[in-house]
Amino acid sequence: MRIAFVGGGHMTTSLVGGLRARGVAGDDLRVSDPVAAQRERLQLEFGVHATPDNAAAVRDADVVVMAVKPQDMAAAARSIAAELAARRRVVVSIAAGIRIAQLVQWLGDGTPVVRTMPNRPALIGSGITAACAGPGAGPSDRTTVEDVLSTAGPLVWLDDESLMDAVTAVSGSGPAYFFLLVEALEDAGAALGLPRDVARRLASWTALGAGRMLTESSEPPARLREQVTSKGGTTAAALAVLERAGLHDTFAAAVAAAARRSAELADQFGEQSGSR
Numbered sequence: 001m002r003i004a005f006v007g008g009g010h011m012t013t014s015l016v017g018g019l020r021a022r023g024v025a026g027d028d029l030r031v032s033d034p035v036a037a038q039r040e041r042l043q044l045e046f047g048v049h050a051t052p053d054n055a056a057a058v059r060d061a062d063v064v065v066m067a068v069k070p071q072d073m074a075a076a077a078r079s080i081a082a083e084l085a086a087r088r089r090v091v092v093s094i095a096a097g098i099r100i101a102q103l104v105q106w107l108g109d110g111t112p113v114v115r116t117m118p119n120r121p122a123l124i125g126s127g128i129t130a131a132c133a134g135p136g137a138g139p140s141d142r143t144t145v146e147d148v149l150s151t152a153g154p155l156v157w158l159d160d161e162s163l164m165d166a167v168t169a170v171s172g173s174g175p176a177y178f179f180l181l182v183e184a185l186e187d188a189g190a191a192l193g194l195p196r197d198v199a200r201r202l203a204s205w206t207a208l209g210a211g212r213m214l215t216e217s218s219e220p221p222a223r224l225r226e227q228v229t230s231k232g233g234t235t236a237a238a239l240a241v242l243e244r245a246g247l248h249d250t251f252a253a254a255v256a257a258a259a260r261r262s263a264e265l266a267d268q269f270g271e272q273s274g275s276r
């Protein structure tokens, strides 16, 4: 399977690195990017075919990954529309806020499109991606997409595209919530007298350990929490303070605000791109 990436930035570098590590030949990977230094880096590091010409990159590819910023998506999609018209292949978008209908309009009617939302830890192979298949994308297209993106972490499918705003709010923006939590834990540890670097290591590794337990155990988070919370103990004392401060409600309001913002941004992209 030949894979083309339109846009050769952070996400492409990480996905290409993962595919090469999995044994995919550099010869089967194409990347287009306007920046010469970016192309040279990808060529040298991974042995991929790199070109400034988007259409040339996708010409003989079996799957196309659109990995440009949302504001560059209209131009990038239009630049490959003629090539896609020549032969059917699935196009995967990893850009936030660009709707499937909008992409199909730029790429050409009938183009099978899968919209995905990876998150930042995808850059180190520990991301989580949600995906939604457009009307033209069938089961084999889904398998292809899973295959290409599996190096970024697991992938979950959603049938309803309108849920992508909720995905953006939970896992897209989610790493920042955990970074904030670790900042707060580090500050709290430092306030209690721990050297800051020690407080940071303790907080960060605790986040990693808790994250691994959450993803590797079949227990729900509430059960894992109960298992480390003995009655009248230290953890119970801390959790009582957090609950009294309304942590659950605060999180609900924060995540709802992110989802609303995601929908607003998608509307804005649609309007701006339509008028271009």
Ligand SMILES: NC(=O)c1ccc[n+]([C@@H]2O[C@H](COP(=O)([O-])OP(=O)(O)OC[C@H]3O[C@@H](n4cnc5c(N)ncnc54)[C@H](OP(=O)(O)O)[C@@H]3O)[C@@H](O)[C@H]2O)c1
Residues within 6 Å of the ligand: 006, 007, 008, 009, 010, 011, 012, 032, 033, 034, 035, 038, 054, 067, 068, 069, 070, 072, 075, 076, 094, 095, 096, 117, 118, 119, 120, 121, 123
């Ligand atoms: N990085 C993340 O953590 C993350 C997480 C989830 C989703 N995403 C999404 O993934 C996409 C890529 O993100 P990224 O961080 O990899 O971005 P990036 O590092 O900025 O890479 C995008 C690359 O595409 C190039 N480009 C711009 N217009 C182009 C065009 N018309 N044709 C071909 N290439 C073009 C850019 O060149 P110039 O520099 O010259 O513009 C840049 O080299 C974005 O839509 C982002 O929302 C990123």
